[in-house]
Amino acid sequence: MTKxxxxxxxxxxxxxxxxxxxxxxxxxxxxxxxxxxxxxxxRFVGDRDSSTDIVQDTMIKFYLNKxxxxxFAKFSTWIYTIAGNLAKNExxxxxxxxxFSLDNNIDDDESKKIQIEDKSFFEPDRLADSNIKSxxxxxxLLRVKPVYREVVILRDIEEFTYEEIADITGLSIGTVKSxxxxxxxxxxxxxxxxxxE
Amino acid sequence: xxxxxxxxxEEQKFAHIISDLKNLPKVKxxxxxxxxxxVKIRNRNFELSVPERKFxxxxxxxxxxxxxxxxxxxxxxxTESNVNLENPxxxxxxxxxxxxxxxxxxxxxxxxxxxxxxxxxKVLTQADDTEVPPSNIxxxxxxPSDAVTVxxxxxxxxxxxxxxxxxxxxGNRVQQNRVQRGxxxxxxxxxxxxxxxxxxxxxxxxxxxxxKTKLDSLKxxxxxxxx
Numbered sequence: 001m002t003k004x005x006x007x008x009x010x011x012x013x014x015x016x017x018x019x020x021x022x023x024x025x026x027x028x029x030x031x032x033x034x035x036x037x038x039x040x041x042x043r044f045v046g047d048r049d050s051s052t053d054i055v056q057d058t059m060i061k062f063y064l065n066k067x068x069x070x071x072f073a074k075f076s077t078w079i080y081t082i083a084g085n086l087a088k089n090e091x092x093x094x095x096x097x098x099x100f101s102l103d104n105n106i107d108d109d110e111s112k113k114i115q116i117e118d119k120s121f122f123e124p125d126r127l128a129d130s131n132i133k134s135x136x137x138x139x140x141l142l143r144v145k146p147v148y149r150e151v152v153i154l155r156d157i158e159e160f161t162y163e164e165i166a167d168i169t170g171l172s173i174g175t176v177k178s179x180x181x182x183x184x185x186x187x188x189x190x191x192x193x194x195x196x197e
Numbered sequence: 198x199x200x201x202x203x204x205x206x207e208e209q210k211f212a213h214i215i216s217d218l219k220n221l222p223k224v225k226x227x228x229x230x231x232x233x234x235x236v237k238i239r240n241r242n243f244e245l246s247v248p249e250r251k252f253x254x255x256x257x258x259x260x261x262x263x264x265x266x267x268x269x270x271x272x273x274x275x276t277e278s279n280v281n282l283e284n285p286x287x288x289x290x291x292x293x294x295x296x297x298x299x300x301x302x303x304x305x306x307x308x309x310x311x312x313x314x315x316x317x318x319k320v321l322t323q324a325d326d327t328e329v330p331p332s333n334i335x336x337x338x339x340x341p342s343d344a345v346t347v348x349x350x351x352x353x354x355x356x357x358x359x360x361x362x363x364x365x366x367x368g369n370r371v372q373q374n375r376v377q378r379g380x381x382x383x384x385x386x387x388x389x390x391x392x393x394x395x396x397x398x399x400x401x402x403x404x405x406x407x408x409k410t411k412l413d414s415l416k417x418x419x420x421x422x423x424x
Contacts, residue, residue: 030234034226042224052227057245059234064243086245134221141218156218177207184211195213 010075018066026066029075030059036158037083043153044087046142054090058083077167080158084150084168091146133194140190148183155180 005013005024010032017025037058042051061082069078141149154160154168165180166173188195208215227233237243 027231027235030231034230035223038226038230039224043221048224051224052230055226056230056234056237060237060243060245063238130220133217137217137221152218156215157221159219181207184207184214187214188211191214 011071014066014069014075015071018069026063029062029079033076033079034059037079040080040153040158041083041087043138043141043157044084044146044150045090046138050090051087054083054086057086061086073167074164077160077164080154080160080168081170088146088150136194137191140187143190144183144186148179148186151176151179152183152187156184 005016005022005028008016008025008028010029013025013029016022017029034055037055038051041054042048045051045054058079062079069075141153144152151165151169151171154165155162160168162173162176165171165176169176171179
Protein backbone atom coordinates (compact mmCIF):
# COMPACT_ATOMS: atom_id res chain seq x y z
CA MET A 1 0.00 0.00 0.00
CA THR A 2 1.55 3.26 -1.11
CA LYS A 3 1.55 6.17 1.31
CA UNK A 4 0.37 9.62 0.41
CA UNK A 5 3.17 12.14 0.00
CA UNK A 6 1.88 14.18 2.92
CA UNK A 7 2.28 11.16 5.19
CA UNK A 8 5.94 10.71 4.33
CA UNK A 9 8.73 11.84 6.60
CA UNK A 10 11.09 14.64 5.59
CA UNK A 11 13.77 12.17 4.62
CA UNK A 12 11.35 10.10 2.53
CA UNK A 13 10.13 13.22 0.78
CA UNK A 14 13.58 14.42 -0.19
CA UNK A 15 14.40 10.89 -1.38
CA UNK A 16 11.33 11.04 -3.57
CA UNK A 17 12.37 14.45 -4.85
CA UNK A 18 15.92 13.24 -5.51
CA UNK A 19 14.93 10.03 -7.24
CA UNK A 20 11.88 11.08 -9.23
CA UNK A 21 12.15 14.87 -9.20
CA UNK A 22 8.64 15.02 -7.77
CA UNK A 23 7.90 18.71 -7.40
CA UNK A 24 5.04 17.96 -5.04
CA UNK A 25 7.43 16.42 -2.54
CA UNK A 26 9.52 19.57 -2.73
CA UNK A 27 6.46 21.74 -2.17
CA UNK A 28 5.44 19.73 0.89
CA UNK A 29 8.93 20.17 2.38
CA UNK A 30 8.77 23.92 1.66
CA UNK A 31 5.42 24.07 3.39
CA UNK A 32 6.76 22.24 6.43
CA UNK A 33 9.90 24.29 6.88
CA UNK A 34 9.05 27.79 5.69
CA UNK A 35 7.71 28.95 9.06
CA UNK A 36 10.34 27.49 11.40
CA UNK A 37 13.10 28.69 9.08
CA UNK A 38 11.59 32.17 8.87
CA UNK A 39 11.37 32.29 12.66
CA UNK A 40 14.98 31.13 13.05
CA UNK A 41 16.36 33.56 10.48
CA UNK A 42 14.29 36.46 11.78
CA ARG A 43 15.59 35.91 15.33
CA PHE A 44 19.10 35.72 13.94
CA VAL A 45 19.16 38.77 11.62
CA GLY A 46 16.32 40.79 13.19
CA ASP A 47 14.82 41.94 9.93
CA ARG A 48 11.61 40.66 8.39
CA ASP A 49 12.38 41.39 4.75
CA SER A 50 15.88 39.97 4.97
CA SER A 51 14.63 36.84 6.69
CA THR A 52 12.05 36.26 3.94
CA ASP A 53 14.74 36.68 1.28
CA ILE A 54 17.11 34.35 3.09
CA VAL A 55 14.49 31.63 3.47
CA GLN A 56 13.61 31.99 -0.22
CA ASP A 57 17.28 31.61 -1.06
CA THR A 58 17.48 28.60 1.22
CA MET A 59 14.63 26.93 -0.62
CA ILE A 60 16.19 27.72 -4.01
CA LYS A 61 19.50 26.28 -2.85
CA PHE A 62 17.67 23.21 -1.64
CA TYR A 63 15.99 22.89 -5.04
CA LEU A 64 19.24 23.29 -6.97
CA ASN A 65 21.46 21.20 -4.72
CA LYS A 66 19.09 18.47 -3.69
CA UNK A 67 21.65 15.79 -4.58
CA UNK A 68 24.15 17.12 -2.08
CA UNK A 69 21.87 15.92 0.72
CA UNK A 70 22.97 12.51 2.01
CA UNK A 71 20.43 10.18 3.52
CA PHE A 72 22.40 9.55 6.74
CA ALA A 73 21.78 13.13 7.89
CA LYS A 74 18.49 14.55 9.10
CA PHE A 75 16.82 16.77 6.55
CA SER A 76 16.00 19.40 9.17
CA THR A 77 19.67 19.80 10.18
CA TRP A 78 20.70 20.02 6.51
CA ILE A 79 18.19 22.77 5.64
CA TYR A 80 18.95 24.68 8.84
CA THR A 81 22.65 24.56 7.97
CA ILE A 82 21.93 26.19 4.60
CA ALA A 83 19.72 28.84 6.19
CA GLY A 84 22.25 29.52 8.95
CA ASN A 85 25.08 30.00 6.46
CA LEU A 86 23.03 32.39 4.35
CA ALA A 87 22.02 34.33 7.45
CA LYS A 88 25.68 34.61 8.51
CA ASN A 89 26.56 35.88 5.03
CA GLU A 90 23.88 38.53 5.37
CA UNK A 91 25.27 39.66 8.72
CA UNK A 92 28.79 39.87 7.28
CA UNK A 93 27.48 41.87 4.34
CA UNK A 94 25.78 44.28 6.70
CA UNK A 95 28.93 44.62 8.76
CA UNK A 96 31.01 45.42 5.67
CA UNK A 97 28.44 47.94 4.56
CA UNK A 98 28.48 49.54 7.99
CA UNK A 99 32.28 49.80 7.95
CA PHE A 100 32.48 51.37 4.50
CA SER A 101 29.43 53.60 4.93
CA LEU A 102 30.01 57.26 5.71
CA ASP A 103 26.48 57.68 6.99
CA ASN A 104 26.40 57.06 10.71
CA ASN A 105 22.62 57.16 10.86
CA ILE A 106 22.43 53.61 9.58
CA ASP A 107 23.79 52.38 12.88
CA ASP A 108 20.86 52.43 15.25
CA ASP A 109 22.41 50.09 17.81
CA GLU A 110 22.81 52.90 20.30
CA SER A 111 19.11 53.63 20.32
CA LYS A 112 18.43 49.93 20.84
CA LYS A 113 20.88 49.92 23.72
CA ILE A 114 18.86 52.61 25.44
CA GLN A 115 15.67 50.68 24.94
CA ILE A 116 17.09 47.56 26.51
CA GLU A 117 18.98 48.81 29.48
CA ASP A 118 17.14 51.92 30.56
CA LYS A 119 14.28 50.54 32.60
CA SER A 120 12.79 53.99 33.12
CA PHE A 121 12.17 54.19 29.38
CA PHE A 122 9.18 51.91 29.84
CA GLU A 123 6.49 52.20 32.45
CA PRO A 124 6.09 49.05 34.61
CA ASP A 125 2.63 48.33 33.33
CA ARG A 126 3.84 48.62 29.76
CA LEU A 127 6.78 46.39 30.53
CA ALA A 128 4.41 43.67 31.49
CA ASP A 129 3.00 43.76 28.04
CA SER A 130 4.22 40.65 26.26
CA ASN A 131 4.73 42.37 22.92
CA ILE A 132 7.10 44.92 24.36
CA LYS A 133 8.90 42.29 26.36
CA SER A 134 9.39 40.11 23.33
CA UNK A 135 10.61 43.17 21.43
CA UNK A 136 13.16 43.88 24.17
CA UNK A 137 14.28 40.26 24.23
CA UNK A 138 14.64 40.26 20.47
CA UNK A 139 16.76 43.43 20.60
CA UNK A 140 18.89 41.94 23.36
CA LEU A 141 19.29 38.78 21.32
CA LEU A 142 20.57 40.82 18.38
CA ARG A 143 23.27 42.28 20.59
CA VAL A 144 24.61 38.87 21.53
CA LYS A 145 27.61 37.80 19.44
CA PRO A 146 26.43 35.97 16.31
CA VAL A 147 28.37 32.79 17.15
CA TYR A 148 26.55 32.56 20.48
CA ARG A 149 23.26 33.90 19.16
CA GLU A 150 22.90 31.17 16.56
CA VAL A 151 23.23 28.31 19.05
CA VAL A 152 20.99 30.00 21.63
CA ILE A 153 18.24 30.41 19.04
CA LEU A 154 18.62 26.83 17.86
CA ARG A 155 18.50 25.53 21.41
CA ASP A 156 16.01 27.74 23.22
CA ILE A 157 13.73 28.92 20.42
CA GLU A 158 13.88 26.17 17.83
CA GLU A 159 14.37 23.54 20.55
CA PHE A 160 16.95 21.39 18.84
CA THR A 161 19.01 18.89 20.79
CA TYR A 162 22.69 19.50 21.40
CA GLU A 163 23.56 16.78 18.89
CA GLU A 164 21.38 18.35 16.23
CA ILE A 165 22.92 21.78 16.88
CA ALA A 166 26.37 20.24 16.58
CA ASP A 167 25.33 18.79 13.21
CA ILE A 168 23.92 22.10 12.01
CA THR A 169 26.86 24.24 13.06
CA GLY A 170 29.60 21.69 12.47
CA LEU A 171 30.88 22.17 16.02
CA SER A 172 31.55 19.63 18.74
CA ILE A 173 28.90 19.11 21.40
CA GLY A 174 31.20 20.57 24.05
CA THR A 175 31.68 23.74 22.03
CA VAL A 176 27.96 23.97 21.44
CA LYS A 177 27.23 23.72 25.16
CA SER A 178 29.84 26.31 26.11
CA UNK A 179 28.63 28.71 23.40
CA UNK A 180 25.04 28.33 24.53
CA UNK A 181 26.12 29.02 28.08
CA UNK A 182 28.05 32.14 27.07
CA UNK A 183 25.20 33.35 24.90
CA UNK A 184 22.73 32.98 27.75
CA UNK A 185 25.11 34.77 30.10
CA UNK A 186 25.40 37.69 27.67
CA UNK A 187 21.65 37.75 27.28
CA UNK A 188 21.15 37.73 31.03
CA UNK A 189 23.48 40.70 31.41
CA UNK A 190 21.62 42.60 28.70
CA UNK A 191 18.27 41.86 30.27
CA UNK A 192 19.32 42.30 33.91
CA UNK A 193 16.87 45.14 34.44
CA UNK A 194 13.95 42.98 33.43
CA UNK A 195 14.92 40.03 35.62
CA UNK A 196 15.68 42.09 38.70
CA GLU A 197 12.13 42.19 39.75
CA UNK B 198 13.27 18.95 16.51
CA UNK B 199 11.50 17.75 19.63
CA UNK B 200 12.10 19.16 23.05
CA UNK B 201 15.36 18.01 24.46
CA UNK B 202 15.06 16.18 27.74
CA UNK B 203 18.50 17.32 28.83
CA UNK B 204 18.23 19.63 31.84
CA UNK B 205 21.46 20.51 33.48
CA UNK B 206 22.13 22.87 36.33
CA GLU B 207 23.19 25.43 33.77
CA GLU B 208 19.78 25.31 32.18
CA GLN B 209 18.10 25.76 35.55
CA LYS B 210 20.29 28.79 36.19
CA PHE B 211 18.93 30.41 33.04
CA ALA B 212 15.41 29.04 33.39
CA HIS B 213 13.69 32.42 33.14
CA ILE B 214 15.62 33.37 29.97
CA ILE B 215 14.95 30.00 28.40
CA SER B 216 11.24 30.21 29.14
CA ASP B 217 11.07 33.76 27.75
CA LEU B 218 12.86 32.71 24.60
CA LYS B 219 10.53 29.78 24.18
CA ASN B 220 7.52 32.00 24.63
CA LEU B 221 8.62 34.48 22.00
CA PRO B 222 5.97 34.75 19.30
CA LYS B 223 6.66 32.53 16.31
CA VAL B 224 7.31 34.52 13.20
CA LYS B 225 5.63 33.03 10.16
CA UNK B 226 6.49 33.27 6.51
CA UNK B 227 4.53 35.59 4.28
CA UNK B 228 1.32 34.30 2.73
CA UNK B 229 2.67 34.54 -0.80
CA UNK B 230 5.98 32.89 0.13
CA UNK B 231 5.33 29.66 -1.75
CA UNK B 232 3.82 31.44 -4.72
CA UNK B 233 6.87 33.70 -5.08
CA UNK B 234 9.19 30.76 -4.69
CA UNK B 235 7.44 28.65 -7.31
CA VAL B 236 7.39 31.59 -9.71
CA LYS B 237 11.15 31.93 -9.29
CA ILE B 238 11.65 28.21 -9.88
CA ARG B 239 9.39 28.06 -12.93
CA ASN B 240 11.07 31.15 -14.43
CA ARG B 241 14.45 29.64 -13.56
CA ASN B 242 15.28 32.84 -11.72
CA PHE B 243 17.87 31.40 -9.37
CA GLU B 244 19.74 34.56 -8.58
CA LEU B 245 20.20 34.72 -4.82
CA SER B 246 19.06 37.89 -3.10
CA VAL B 247 22.00 37.63 -0.71
CA PRO B 248 25.07 37.30 -2.95
CA GLU B 249 27.57 34.76 -1.81
CA ARG B 250 31.06 35.95 -1.09
CA LYS B 251 33.44 34.70 -3.72
CA PHE B 252 36.68 36.27 -2.58
CA UNK B 253 37.28 36.08 1.11
CA UNK B 254 40.15 38.23 2.39
CA UNK B 255 40.55 38.06 6.10
CA UNK B 256 40.55 41.63 7.35
CA UNK B 257 42.81 40.64 10.23
CA UNK B 258 45.59 40.07 7.70
CA UNK B 259 45.32 43.58 6.27
CA UNK B 260 48.00 45.18 8.56
CA UNK B 261 50.44 42.35 7.87
CA UNK B 262 49.83 42.69 4.14
CA UNK B 263 50.35 46.45 4.33
CA UNK B 264 53.65 46.08 6.20
CA UNK B 265 54.90 43.46 3.74
CA UNK B 266 53.96 45.62 0.79
CA UNK B 267 55.65 48.72 2.21
CA UNK B 268 58.85 46.73 2.96
CA UNK B 269 58.86 45.46 -0.62
CA UNK B 270 58.46 49.00 -1.95
CA UNK B 271 61.26 50.24 0.32
CA UNK B 272 63.71 47.59 -0.86
CA UNK B 273 62.72 48.00 -4.49
CA UNK B 274 63.10 51.78 -4.72
CA UNK B 275 65.55 52.82 -2.03
CA THR B 276 68.15 50.10 -2.12
CA GLU B 277 68.48 49.98 -5.90
CA SER B 278 71.29 52.65 -6.02
CA ASN B 279 73.55 50.49 -3.84
CA VAL B 280 73.59 47.68 -6.33
CA ASN B 281 76.75 47.73 -8.49
CA LEU B 282 75.69 46.68 -11.93
CA GLU B 283 79.05 46.39 -13.78
CA ASN B 284 79.29 44.62 -17.07
CA PRO B 285 81.27 41.44 -16.29
CA UNK B 286 82.73 41.43 -19.81
CA UNK B 287 84.42 44.78 -19.24
CA UNK B 288 86.20 43.74 -16.03
CA UNK B 289 89.86 42.70 -16.70
CA UNK B 290 90.54 39.10 -15.74
CA UNK B 291 92.44 38.42 -12.56
CA UNK B 292 95.88 36.82 -12.61
CA UNK B 293 95.85 33.13 -11.92
CA UNK B 294 98.66 32.36 -9.50
CA UNK B 295 99.08 28.63 -9.25
CA UNK B 296 100.38 26.53 -12.12
CA UNK B 297 102.68 23.57 -12.12
CA UNK B 298 106.16 24.54 -13.16
CA UNK B 299 109.01 22.87 -14.93
CA UNK B 300 111.38 25.72 -15.71
CA UNK B 301 112.10 28.74 -13.53
CA UNK B 302 113.41 32.15 -14.58
CA UNK B 303 113.72 35.19 -12.37
CA UNK B 304 113.13 38.77 -13.49
CA UNK B 305 113.30 41.98 -11.53
CA UNK B 306 110.54 44.50 -11.80
CA UNK B 307 111.05 48.23 -11.86
CA UNK B 308 107.57 48.79 -10.42
CA UNK B 309 106.73 45.58 -8.60
CA UNK B 310 103.74 47.02 -6.77
CA UNK B 311 101.78 47.18 -10.04
CA UNK B 312 101.86 43.49 -10.58
CA UNK B 313 98.45 42.91 -9.16
CA UNK B 314 96.83 45.26 -11.64
CA UNK B 315 98.62 43.94 -14.73
CA UNK B 316 98.22 40.74 -16.58
CA UNK B 317 101.07 38.24 -16.66
CA UNK B 318 102.21 39.03 -20.18
CA LYS B 319 102.41 42.78 -19.49
CA VAL B 320 104.55 42.25 -16.40
CA LEU B 321 106.96 40.15 -18.34
CA THR B 322 107.41 42.73 -21.09
CA GLN B 323 107.88 45.46 -18.48
CA ALA B 324 110.82 43.58 -16.95
CA ASP B 325 114.20 42.92 -18.60
CA ASP B 326 112.80 41.71 -21.94
CA THR B 327 113.06 38.02 -21.19
CA GLU B 328 111.67 36.17 -24.13
CA VAL B 329 108.82 34.06 -23.06
CA PRO B 330 106.53 32.65 -25.71
CA PRO B 331 103.04 33.97 -25.08
CA SER B 332 101.47 30.59 -25.62
CA ASN B 333 103.41 29.01 -22.73
CA ILE B 334 101.79 28.79 -19.36
CA UNK B 335 103.63 30.97 -16.85
CA UNK B 336 103.56 31.25 -13.10
CA UNK B 337 104.07 34.69 -11.63
CA UNK B 338 105.24 34.78 -8.04
CA UNK B 339 105.74 38.02 -6.12
CA UNK B 340 108.56 37.68 -3.66
CA PRO B 341 109.51 40.01 -0.77
CA SER B 342 112.62 41.15 -2.67
CA ASP B 343 110.39 42.55 -5.44
CA ALA B 344 111.41 39.89 -7.86
CA VAL B 345 109.18 37.88 -10.08
CA THR B 346 109.85 34.23 -10.72
CA VAL B 347 108.78 33.07 -14.12
CA UNK B 348 108.33 29.37 -14.56
CA UNK B 349 107.69 27.99 -17.98
CA UNK B 350 105.95 24.70 -18.15
CA UNK B 351 106.26 21.91 -20.68
CA UNK B 352 103.42 19.65 -19.90
CA UNK B 353 103.63 16.11 -21.30
CA UNK B 354 99.97 16.11 -22.27
CA UNK B 355 99.50 17.21 -25.83
CA UNK B 356 97.83 15.86 -28.91
CA UNK B 357 101.18 15.38 -30.56
CA UNK B 358 102.85 13.77 -27.57
CA UNK B 359 100.15 11.50 -26.30
CA UNK B 360 101.14 8.29 -24.59
CA UNK B 361 100.43 5.10 -26.45
CA UNK B 362 100.10 2.40 -23.84
CA UNK B 363 100.26 -0.24 -26.56
CA UNK B 364 103.80 0.72 -27.33
CA UNK B 365 104.69 0.32 -23.64
CA UNK B 366 102.89 -3.01 -23.38
CA UNK B 367 104.11 -4.57 -26.59
CA GLY B 368 107.57 -3.06 -26.46
CA ASN B 369 107.14 -1.40 -29.85
CA ARG B 370 106.58 -4.75 -31.47
CA VAL B 371 104.45 -4.61 -34.51
CA GLN B 372 101.90 -7.35 -34.66
CA GLN B 373 100.87 -8.25 -38.10
CA ASN B 374 98.10 -10.50 -36.97
CA ARG B 375 95.27 -8.29 -35.82
CA VAL B 376 93.69 -11.09 -33.84
CA GLN B 377 96.68 -11.54 -31.59
CA ARG B 378 97.12 -7.82 -31.08
CA GLY B 379 95.70 -6.69 -27.73
CA UNK B 380 95.56 -2.93 -27.99
CA UNK B 381 94.77 -1.23 -24.65
CA UNK B 382 94.77 2.47 -25.54
CA UNK B 383 95.31 3.98 -28.92
CA UNK B 384 98.02 6.61 -29.22
CA UNK B 385 97.82 9.95 -30.96
CA UNK B 386 94.64 11.32 -32.35
CA UNK B 387 93.78 8.22 -34.42
CA UNK B 388 90.90 6.25 -32.96
CA UNK B 389 91.28 2.49 -32.77
CA UNK B 390 88.92 0.21 -34.57
CA UNK B 391 86.84 -2.21 -32.57
CA UNK B 392 87.85 -5.71 -33.50
CA UNK B 393 84.93 -7.51 -31.91
CA UNK B 394 84.63 -10.15 -29.21
CA UNK B 395 86.31 -13.50 -29.56
CA UNK B 396 84.88 -16.72 -28.14
CA UNK B 397 87.37 -19.06 -26.66
CA UNK B 398 87.03 -22.44 -28.37
CA UNK B 399 87.00 -25.52 -26.21
CA UNK B 400 89.47 -28.21 -26.95
CA UNK B 401 88.05 -31.35 -28.51
CA UNK B 402 88.22 -34.72 -26.74
CA UNK B 403 90.42 -36.17 -29.43
CA UNK B 404 93.08 -33.50 -29.02
CA UNK B 405 93.01 -33.90 -25.22
CA UNK B 406 93.49 -37.65 -25.52
CA UNK B 407 96.26 -37.08 -28.02
CA UNK B 408 98.04 -34.75 -25.58
CA LYS B 409 97.52 -37.22 -22.74
CA THR B 410 99.06 -40.03 -24.71
CA LYS B 411 101.98 -37.75 -25.60
CA LEU B 412 102.49 -36.89 -21.94
CA ASP B 413 102.27 -40.52 -20.91
CA SER B 414 104.84 -41.52 -23.50
CA LEU B 415 107.14 -38.68 -22.36
CA LYS B 416 106.81 -39.75 -18.72
CA UNK B 417 107.57 -43.34 -19.64
CA UNK B 418 110.58 -42.20 -21.62
CA UNK B 419 111.89 -40.20 -18.62
CA UNK B 420 111.40 -43.16 -16.30
CA UNK B 421 113.31 -45.48 -18.62
CA UNK B 422 116.16 -42.95 -18.88
CA UNK B 423 116.44 -42.77 -15.10
CA UNK B 424 116.46 -46.53 -14.75
